[in-house]
Amino acid sequence: GGAEVVQVAHPLYGDVLAGSLPRLRRRGLLRDLVRAVAPLERFDPLRRATWQLESGAPGDPAELLGLAREALARLDHRLAERLALAAGGTSRADAGLVLGEALAGQGRIEESEAALAELRAVDPEQTARVAINRASNLFLRLDRSADAYAVLQAADDDLADHPTWRAECRPGPAQMLMFSLRLPEAG
Secondary structure (H helix, E strand, O other): OOOOOOOOOOHHHHHHHHHOOOHHHHHHHHHHHHHHHOOOOOOOHHHHHHHHHHOOOOOOHHHHHHHHHHHHHOOOHHHHHHHHHHOOHHHOHHHHHHHHHHHHHOOOHHHHHHHHHHOOOOOHHHHHHHHHHHHHHHHHHOOOHHHHHHHHHHHHHHOOOOHHHHHHHOHHHHHHHHHOOOHHHHO
16 A cells, blocks of 8 residues: 555664665665655754765765765764765865875774875865875874975975965974974974
8 A cells, every 4th residue: 555654763773674674675765765854954964964875876076075074073983984985085185185084083094194195185275284184194193203294395395385375384393393302493
């Protein structure tokens, strides 16, 4: 007969049940779920995005990037990583910045640095943000202060015609000198 509606006592039970299904059946059900909840205004967009990713149909990169940022704000670094990769990963500087932050949030600093080093910024804001994030990883987490200075110096040079974004990068070397107890130079 007809369709039967089943409700589980907790969403995790549903995830466990769905995890036991054959892959293609699971993907089909997830696509159906995504369509069913799409018109609902109060449905958690990150849960919907997770289902969408698992269904094999990730969707619009701009929407995924916004959701990746939301996942970062919720400190769900693993989901932010998945969404940033689906949004373009290191092929897009905006998605790559989120990816780098998500990897760092998981303590995967070498991977974060590698992802950030691969990015090609398309505007001054991205140039500044990539440099600041890389310098933070290099200096604070990887003990590579010379590389951190070099990254910030290259950004300073690249941003010569963009004083606002150049000013965003300028405090970095002074802060690094201060943390290194090289106070006269920091001043």
